[in-house]
Amino acid sequence: MMQKILHVAEVSKGGVISVMDLLVKSQADSGDFQQVIRLCPEDAPRVEHSGVHHLHFRRTGRNLASHIRLIYAFTYAVWKEQPAIVHLHSTFAGLWCRLAAALIRPFRPTVIVYTPHAFSFLSHTRFAGIYTLAERLLSSLCDAVICVSRYEFDAAVKGGLAVEKLRMIYNGVQDQGEPSKAQDELTRVLFVGRFDRQKGFDILIDALQSLENKPRLRIHAVGAADREDSNITIPQTIKLLGWLDPRALAEEYIWADVVVVPSRWEGFAMVPLEAMSFSCAVIASNIPPLAEAVADGSGILFAPGDASALQAIFVSHSAEEFRQMGRSGAFRQRELFSFEAMTSATLKAYAEVSAKPKSKSSGTTPQA
Structure with a gap:
């Protein structure tokens, strides 16, 4: 059995939290971890699972006060819970938590995995160059970056992120069978x-x-x-x-x-x-x-x-x-795009970077 894993999101709704919670529930079900910890805003829907330990911070918007509360909650969680793996979801969690982790990792060593769920530089705004530079520098503070599409993987390579840290794992969802649809002209x-x-x-x-x-x-x-x-x-x-x-x-x-x-x-x-x-x-x-x-x-x-x-x-x-x-x-x-493929590929990525957190890992070419 592996040790504890901490998932962190800065948002409480939308696709980012959906992906994170699919992983959280799957990992809690699997028994691969001693404990699955979930840190997110206090207004995020709760994952109802006895194997999930919930931690929260107060988010009043995308503002400095909320970011400071995230940094504090994350630092406290890593220091107290001592997770073997930290998985950061989305840009702002990746920004603040990677910086915070850099300060405490000498005392609380942990593997850092980051999924941007769309790099900020993909927005093609006038700040795209600055965002690219930031992501390139911050990539040195984590062990793996998970890209969720071939396009995102290629953009990361073009942006100068270390190829040996990149993984390409498609998002996946659970099969819903054949739902009954109305058969009228609407x-x-x-x-x-x-x-x-x-x-x-x-x-x-x-x-x-x-x-x-x-x-x-x-x-x-x-x-x-x-x-x-x-x-x-x-x-x-x-x-x-x-x-x-x-x-x-x-x-x-x-x-x-x-x-x-x-x-x-x-x-x-x-x-x-x-x-x-x-x-x-x-x-x-x-x-x-x-x-x-x-x-x-x-x-x-x-x-x-x-x-x-x-x-x-x-x-x-x-x-x-x-x-x-x-x-x-x-x-x-x-x-x-199955749920099973996403979860198994993510576990494989964890295992690779946990085995050799300081060295170049194999399997960095895009794979569905």
């Missing part, structure tokens, strides 16, 4: 995610503007704006559901024929995979990480940011055509 459309620029919620709104009176279209949106200064005007034709617990979210996926993912950038989003597992067609921006997921008849790609192209897809396809794509997507998910 097209049921679902959006899941933050209402922000990265996730492209404004693109979906623009696409729907001239479709407000389309009688055979129903749109639900799960999520919320991430920032208080969000000025997006949401039409009344979109039913807003807020953030949902896993059971309620599953009901929305079962309800939907189509899931729209109009993101401007991603590492490898969970939403398309979840949609496929529930036999939903996926309409997504044609950016490399989404194009990796949406193929083989599982959905339709459109030019990034092109609301007119997205609108045309709704106009030119019937509900039954979307349902056929959903059936193809379910097969693709089971073949390539």
Whole structure:
């Protein structure tokens, strides 16, 4: 049996916490660890498992006070619990916790694994060069960096991150079988995610503007704006559901024929995979990480940011055509993006870096 493992996330909702919790529950079930510890914001949904030890910090937003509380909670957890492995999820957890770990590792040695879930430099903003340099320097403070798509792996290599530390492990989701879908002429459309620029919620709104009176279209949106200064005007034709617990979210996926993912950038989003597992067609921006997921008849790609192209897809396809794509997507998910493949590959990565934490590891070429 291995020793303790600590998972850390700075966010409480969305794909990052979904991936982390799949790993947490799997590792708690497996018996491979003496204890699985989960550190995340106090408003994050709780993982109901007797083998999971919960630690929290208070997060009031992406601000200095919240980051300081994260650093304190992380440092205390590592010092007290002495985990053999620390797995950091997403950019800010990776930033602050790698810096904190560098100070205490001489006294509390541990293996550090980092999954960015989309490097900040993939946003292609004017700060991309600074973000790339930061990730390159911070990579020296961890033992492995897990990239969740071939695109992200290639971007990391191009950005100068140490190749011997990189692993490519696709996100995976659990198979949902064959959910029963309505068989009428209505097209049921679902959006899941933050209402922000990265996730492209404004693109979906623009696409729907001239479709407000389309009688055979129903749109639900799960999520919320991430920032208080969000000025997006949401039409009344979109039913807003807020953030949902896993059971309620599953009901929305079962309800939907189509899931729209109009993101401007991603590492490898969970939403398309979840949609496929529930036999939903996926309409997504044609950016490399989404194009990796949406193929083989599982959905339709459109030019990034092109609301007119997205609108045309709704106009030119019937509900039954979307349902056929959903059936193809379910097969693709089971073949390539399974929960079992993700968890086993992650355990393999832990074993490799734990065996030789100070040396170059094998298996650094991209592997699905």
